[in-house]
Amino acid sequence: MARAVAVGLSAVVALPVGGAAAHAGAAPGASAPALSAPEFRMFSSELRIGDSGAEVERLQQRLIDLGYWLDAADGEFGGHTLHAVWALQKAAGIDRDGIVGPVTRKALDDGVRPRAQSTSGDVVEIDLERQLLLVVSDGEVEKIFTTSTGSGKTYESQGEERVAVTPKGRYTVFRDVDAWDPGPLGSLYRPKYFNRGIAIHGYTSVPPHPASHGCARVSVKAMDWLWSSGRLDIHSTVLVW
Structure with missing residues (x-):
């Protein structure tokens, strides 16, 4: 109640x-x-x-x-x-x-709002320090999402020890899957891959701190919005900083 x-x-x-x-x-x-x-x-x-x-x-x-x-x-x-x-x-x-x-x-x-890093073009930004995902157009922040990125912890995958890091850099979305995409570390909801096996994707758990194996998590409904917005289509820019 x-x-x-x-x-x-x-x-x-x-x-x-x-x-x-x-x-x-x-x-x-x-x-x-x-x-x-x-x-x-x-x-x-x-x-x-x-x-x-x-x-x-x-x-x-x-x-x-x-x-x-x-x-x-x-x-x-x-x-x-x-x-x-x-x-x-x-x-x-x-x-x-x-x-x-x-x-x-x-x-x-x-009226607190975050500021974008980019100044031109349509960009989806991932702010690692503040754990925010920003939809940006010509330097103007249009939508703000909470996200959870790489935890920095070590984990084992396919017999190898790795570190859960979301690498900084400027990337392009090169593949997406319009469904739950099964993988060795679990299923990702409607992922948009921008750096090898690293994607922005929906997930059922999105804590307010870094907790992923390297991907950027958002809620399932937030991922639906990102798909429908067209801002994460193939060839879209993703800036991680």
Whole structure:
């Protein structure tokens, strides 16, 4: 059952999230300057997974307005809302606890968004430090996803000891599989391969920290969106940094 949450002030105002002026004078990879907005005091207590209601819906709409991917603003704080909150917390450099308390509310107030590394073209970027996947067009971040990349741990595959690393570099999607793709380390959902056996793919477990064998994991529904968007078609650019 959802916890009772105090009703706050006005509903969320949809905000523009692009514009060259927002990028002037800042280093690539830094958090973007705050988007101007009325104070975002939608609730007075914490929101977390399992909650529901109007305050959750306003939270979801604010995240969507800022570019954090969500499938819907339905008023239910489920797994996809948790992923969007993690993505915001990663971009803000705060604890990745998935709870919308005072510090996370401030990040929402401030309109925190990550900055792209690339400046031209359509690029999907993987920010290893912050564990974010960004859909970027001409330097403007359009969509923001939480991701989980190589854990850095050693593992054994086909009789060899390897290290779980997602290599940095600029790559091109060269193969995809529109299904669960079985492999020696498990099945990958609708993978888009960009570096030998390394892919962006959907998975049932996407923790807020590096945990994969080298691929970039997103949720299953997020991967469906990436397929339908056309931004990860064959020959698309993937920048890992």
